[in-house]
Amino acid sequence: MTLPTHSRVALVSGAARGLGKAIAVELLQAGWRVSVGSRSQPNLGEWGDALHWSPYDARDPSSEAAWVNSAVERFGRIDGLVHNAGILSSTSVMAATEAEVDEIFNVNVKSPRRITQYAWPYLKQSDQARVVVVASLAGKRVRTAEASLYALSKAAALSLAHGIRHCGDTEGIRATAICPGFIATDMAQQVPADIQAKITRPEDVATVVRTVLSLPFTASIAEIPINWQVESEY
Numbered sequence: 001m002t003l004p005t006h007s008r009v010a011l012v013s014g015a016a017r018g019l020g021k022a023i024a025v026e027l028l029q030a031g032w033r034v035s036v037g038s039r040s041q042p043n044l045g046e047w048g049d050a051l052h053w054s055p056y057d058a059r060d061p062s063s064e065a066a067w068v069n070s071a072v073e074r075f076g077r078i079d080g081l082v083h084n085a086g087i088l089s090s091t092s093v094m095a096a097t098e099a100e101v102d103e104i105f106n107v108n109v110k111s112p113r114r115i116t117q118y119a120w121p122y123l124k125q126s127d128q129a130r131v132v133v134v135a136s137l138a139g140k141r142v143r144t145a146e147a148s149l150y151a152l153s154k155a156a157a158l159s160l161a162h163g164i165r166h167c168g169d170t171e172g173i174r175a176t177a178i179c180p181g182f183i184a185t186d187m188a189q190q191v192p193a194d195i196q197a198k199i200t201r202p203e204d205v206a207t208v209v210r211t212v213l214s215l216p217f218t219a220s221i222a223e224i225p226i227n228w229q230v231e232s233e234y
């Protein structure tokens with residue numbers, strides 16, 4: 001028997017602003033209970049007991065287990081995990097320092113992998129467990145030198161989603177990589193003004209994430225590319 005949505009619990013990282021905030025609000029509106037892991041307390045409106053917050057900084061691994069544990073203490077279960085928190089870089093793979101490589105891999109790849117490990121026992125207990133990794137179209141093609149370090153980290157995030165998908169297959173856990181192009185958030189501030197109005201809205205991506213989280217085990221979706229424009233492949 002599958003649980004009604006109002007009993008389901010999703011963890012969303014980096015949901016104090018941008019795409020993560022849109023995903024958290026979309027899930028709350030759909031009746032999910034949501035635990036936000038973010039560096040600052042989110043201001044998502046009045047959701048009463050349905051909303052939980054735990055301080056989470058991807059550069060502080062102790063905050064990851066603390067978030068998972070406090071979410072389970074509050075809600076008693078985890079059905080969905082949304083790895084949304086991420087950072088951009090405009091440094092090329094040749095110009096990058098070791099510290100810059102470490103920083104972007106810590107936030108975009110290593111922390112979501114560890115959080116998934118911590119949440120795994122609880123996801124295994126869910127009758128409809130889902131992990132969503134917000135990767136990027138940048139993880140599927142490298143368009144410029146300046147985008148190449150970010151692309152390297154997002155290609156790894158994409159592989160993380162695929163790896164989780166394989167690990168989850170025998171555990172009743174599905175995983176999906178969401179691969180957007182430009183989304184109208186702070187991260188896309190460098191997009192020229194005439195294009196800003198045309199790029200994907202965070203609410204568009206949030207709708208897709210909510211849909212993926214709501215699907216039963218019978219629907220495995222490896223990747224969803226989302227673009228604001230038509231490219232040859234995406």
Ligand SMILES: NC(=O)c1ccc[n+]([C@@H]2O[C@H](COP(=O)([O-])OP(=O)(O)OC[C@H]3O[C@@H](n4cnc5c(N)ncnc54)[C@H](OP(=O)(O)O)[C@@H]3O)[C@@H](O)[C@H]2O)c1
Pocket residue numbers: 013014015016017018019020038039040056057058059083084085086087088107134135136137179180181182183184185186187188
């Ligand atoms: N916007 C785009 O064009 C675009 C396109 C493709 C993919 N994406 C991906 O979408 C995701 C969301 O990005 P966004 O567009 O919403 O960008 P954003 O507005 O810059 O938000 C980034 C989020 O990540 C969080 N974050 C950054 N460093 C963190 C850390 N060390 N620990 C915990 N949280 C941290 C931020 O938290 P604070 O508020 O504390 O800084 C913020 O909530 C990212 O993974 C990004 O790579 C974005």
